[in-house]
Amino acid sequence: QSVLTQPPSVSGAPGQRVTISCTGSSSNIGAGYDVHWYQQLPGTAPKLLIYGNNNRPSGVPDRFSGSKSGTSASLAITGLQAEDEADYFCQSYDSSLRGYVFGNGTTVTVL
Amino acid sequence: EVQLVESGGGLVKPGGSLRLSCAASGFSFRSYTMNWVRQAPGKGLEWVSSITPSGSYIHYADSVKGRFTISRDNAKSSLFLQMNSLRAEDTAVYYCVRQYPYNYSPDYFDYWGQGTLVTVSS
Numbered sequence: 001q002s003v004l005t006q007p008p009s010v011s012g013a014p015g016q017r018v019t020i021s022c023t024g025s026s027s028n029i030g031a032g033y034d035v036h037w038y039q040q041l042p043g044t045a046p047k048l049l050i051y052g053n054n055n056r057p058s059g060v061p062d063r064f065s066g067s068k069s070g071t072s073a074s075l076a077i078t079g080l081q082a083e084d085e086a087d088y089f090c091q092s093y094d095s096s097l098r099g100y101v102f103g104n105g106t107t108v109t110v111l
Numbered sequence: 112e113v114q115l116v117e118s119g120g121g122l123v124k125p126g127g128s129l130r131l132s133c134a135a136s137g138f139s140f141r142s143y144t145m146n147w148v149r150q151a152p153g154k155g156l157e158w159v160s161s162i163t164p165s166g167s168y169i170h171y172a173d174s175v176k177g178r179f180t181i182s183r184d185n186a187k188s189s190l191f192l193q194m195n196s197l198r199a200e201d202t203a204v205y206y207c208v209r210q211y212p213y214n215y216s217p218d219y220f221d222y223w224g225q226g227t228l229v230t231v232s233s
Contacts, residue, residue: 002155036219038156045206045223046156052215089156093217099172100146100158100217 003028004090004103011109012080020106022073022090028101030071033093037066037075040087040105049088050075082110113137113222115207120227127197127231133190133207133224140188144210146220147181147192149203149229157203160192161210175201197231204228 005023012018022035029035037050048057050066053073063084065076073092077084090103119131131147147159160171160181169181180193190207204226211221 033217034213034215036217038220045225046220047223048219048221051211051219051221052213057221091156091217091219097173099170100161102156102158105155 002104003094003097003101004092006088006090006103006106008104009107009109011111013111014080014082016080017076017078018080018108019077020075020088020090020108022075022103024071024073024092024101026071027096028071028092028094029068029073031095033095035066035068035073036091037064038089038091040089042086046089077108080108080110084108085110113209115209115222115224117205117207117224117227120205120229122230122232123197124233125198125231128193128195129197129229131192131194131205131207131227131229135188135190135207135209138209140183141185144212144218145183145190146208146210147190148206148208148220148223149201150206150226151200151203154203159205162190194229197229199231202229202231 010018038046039049040046053068054066087105089105094101114136116134146161162181178196182191206226207224208220209222210218
């Protein structure tokens with residue numbers, strides 16, 4: 001199983017706010033490593049969505065925001081839109097494994 | 112425009128070998144650490160290996176250590192992954208990924224190729 005734990009799925013109506021958690025441990029997020037988030041639209045490669053816990057690359061709407069506290073991080077999508085239906089993955093580094101680690105992924109469904 | 116184009120995937124029998132290639136363009140390839148990240152069908156992402164710009168430092172996930180070898184040719188802006196002793200659990204889409212030298216830790220992956228499918232089956 002993945003080192004970082006995410007809920008398998010979340011859903012919301014258009015316009016609503018949804019959040020995705022990413023829970024780690026003292027060897028990754030809790031050790032102070034930052035968290036990055038990726039969006040994977042159906043049938044495409046992952047795309048960088050949030051870097052450094054809460055920074056958006058150019059072109060990413062400000063509806064997407066991130067946060068980190070303790071051994072966990074969260075991604076929030078406000079004003080949910082149909083085009084936000086995708087899989088979302090968190091990423092960090094694990095000092096015990098000495099490698100980059102991903103969350104198991106969360107599927108966002110717009111009702 | 113940054114482009115990463117993978118090739119070399121296909122069907123291979125358990126115990127067999129395959130060599131993946133990634134052709135990079137649109138940026139100074141020799142200046143970036145590069146990675147392979149894979150995704151099994153219907154599953155999540157798994158980091159496989161990374162190589163620094165000069166090739167001096169190489170890292171592997173435990174799941175592929177001793178079986179996979181990453182390399183690069185900076186003159187040809189190309190990244191490679193030699194996969195030996197393949198197993199059914201290596202079946203996945205393999206992505207070529209550029210690593211951005213973030214000021215803090217860890218670095219993040221800012222550009223991804225479209226991926227190439229490797230299927231290990233008898």
